[in-house]
Amino acid sequence: MNEAPIGMFDSGIGGLTVMKAVMRRLPRESIYYFGDNARGPYGPRDLPEIRSFALEIASFLEAMGVKLIVIACNSATSAGLLEVQRRLRIPVLGVVEPGARGAVQATGNRRIGVIGTVATIRSRAYMRAIHALDAGARVHSRACPTLVDFVERGETQGPGIEEEVRRYLSPLIKRGVDTLVLGCTHYPLIREVIGKVMGEKVKLISSDEEVAREVEENLKRRGYLRSSEQAPLYRFMCSGSVDQAVKLGRLFLGPEVERVERVELPLREVGR
Missing domain, CATH: 3.40.50.1860 (Rossmann fold)
Structure with a gap:
């Protein structure tokens, strides 16, 4: 073996x-x-x-x-x-659980954002995993259905992907999250764009x-x-x-x- x-x-x-x-x-x-x-x-x-x-x-x-x-x-x-x-x-x-654990360890204000596909967000898997570790954490989830398509086309930089990321993440910025879980294994490939939109004070967590x-x-x-x-x-x-x-x-x-x-x-x- x-x-x-x-x-x-x-x-x-x-x-x-x-x-x-x-x-x-x-x-x-x-x-x-x-x-x-x-x-x-x-x-x-x-x-x-x-x-x-x-x-x-x-x-x-x-x-x-x-x-x-x-x-x-x-x-x-x-x-x-x-x-x-x-x-x-x-x-x-x-x-999922590794990403949730990383987010709970990283957050300072216990406001955690989660982005993922429609299926991942609909399943509430991250919310359950985070609350199993910290029941008092505030979890703000956002489905970003088109981002995978950008990555699968090899379009990981440029104004098109940046505009789409900004559209999805603006509500999470307004919520004051200090930690963002990249809840899709495609998203580390656009980490630079996500980081630019969220700002340097927000910690980005991927489970890899x-x-x-x-x-x-x-x-x-x-x-x-x-x-x-x-x-x-x-x-x-x-x-x-x-x-x-x-x-x-x-x-x-x-x-x-x-x-x-x-x-x-x-x-x-x-x-x-």
Whole structure:
């Protein structure tokens, strides 16, 4: 099990922000990444549908022999984490609780903003997770449905994205939040724009580094850390456009994205 890869998935390329953090923290670990770009973004979809996608992809990765799965997608974590954990035989981690924990630790005035997809905000997953840690915290949530589309197009800077970010975040600025949770794994890719709009006094929290820490702790506790000196294997799969996945993968992760395999839906196990 030590040499087995870690599995990760997202509705597209946003989860690569989590993968990058895990690669930095655990440079020996092999990783299989699946981007469901044929059906993403998940945000506008109903929670039961997202849950079914999450279970399908997680089961697919488990069948490929991964030793742990990270649901590197806030919408899929909010909709399906508990069901996936219940159904699979290997550890499954999400991204909501780490982000909530980081926000509670960072806030000074206990006014926390959360931005995410419609599905994530509708699920109230962040509100529950934050209040489980601090019942007195004020949580102000805002769905930002178009931001994922900007990122998936590779449009992470410029007046268009800045205007859209400002439109979404103005109400949170008026609420006086001192901490903002980037409740979508795509959002760290536009962190610079979000920071410019919110101002330097507002702390921006993304769950990628905290998730990487949890992955390390989980593998260490189980004795599953990879010890081989051989170079790790990074395998990238998608359900939609390979050209888009390669282009954006290289833009946001780097040259590690050498090739992407297209896997037909519904998912079936492919060669290891």
